[in-house]
Amino acid sequence: MSTRGKESQIDNIEFNVLEIARSKAFYGAAFGWTFTDYGPDYTEFTDGRLTGGFTVGEPVRPGGALVILYSDDLVRAQRSIEAAGGSISRAVFSFPGGRRFHFIDPDGYELAVWSADADSGQ
Template sequence: MSHQGQDRKIDNIEFNVTDIARTKAFYGSVFGWTFTDFGPTYTEFTDGRLTGGFTTGEEVRPGGPLIILYADDLAATQQRIEAAGARIVKPVFSFPGGRRFHFVDPDGYELAVWSAN
C-alpha cells in the first residue's frame, strides 16, 4: 500500500466505543458506512471518502474521536512535535500495518501519528 503524498496529513479518525456491533448498526443504517473487521476489538469504517475506525481497545475518550495523522518518517515527526512543545503521552508502539504514537498539543488535544514504515 502506498502512502506517497500523505505525509503530515490527517489520515484516520478513531472512535473509542463500548459496543462495536451496536456502533456498526447505527452508522451503517444511518449513514450507509461499510466496515472491515480486524479482530473482536477493532473495525475499520469507510464512508466512501474517509476511512476511520471503531475500537473497544480503550475507554471512550472524553472530547471525541482520536485524529490520526500519517508521517513518512515517524521519528522525525516525533522530534518536530516535541521541539514545538507538545508532550508524548503514548510512546511508539506497533500494530498490524505499522507503528504509531500519541501526543497532546498545546491546547490539550490528544492526537496520534502513524507510519507504515
C-alpha cells in the first residue's frame, strides 16, 4: 500500500469483495484503473492519483463512506459503468458547482461520479 500520503488526508480505500477478478474487470473497464496483485486475496488499484485495494476473506459490507469519482463527461462515465455491469442508483442531479450521479457496483457498493459545472470555474 501507499506510504506517500499526508497527515489527515485520504490515502487508501479498501473494498471487501466476493471476487477480485470480477472487481478488477468492472473497475478496469469502467474507469481504466490498473492493478497490482499481492497474492490471491489482495490487489491494489490505482486510478493514477489515488490507491486502494480489493480484498477477499472478510464479509462484503456495502455502504459506508460514499466514494466520489470525477469525470469530465458524465454521460460517458454512466455508459461505461452500465456496460461494465454496474447500475445507476440515482440519476444525474445538480448541486452548487457541479452535477453527479450515483451507481452500484457488482458487490453492492454505492459510489458517485461528479463533474464540475462549466460556469463554476471548478
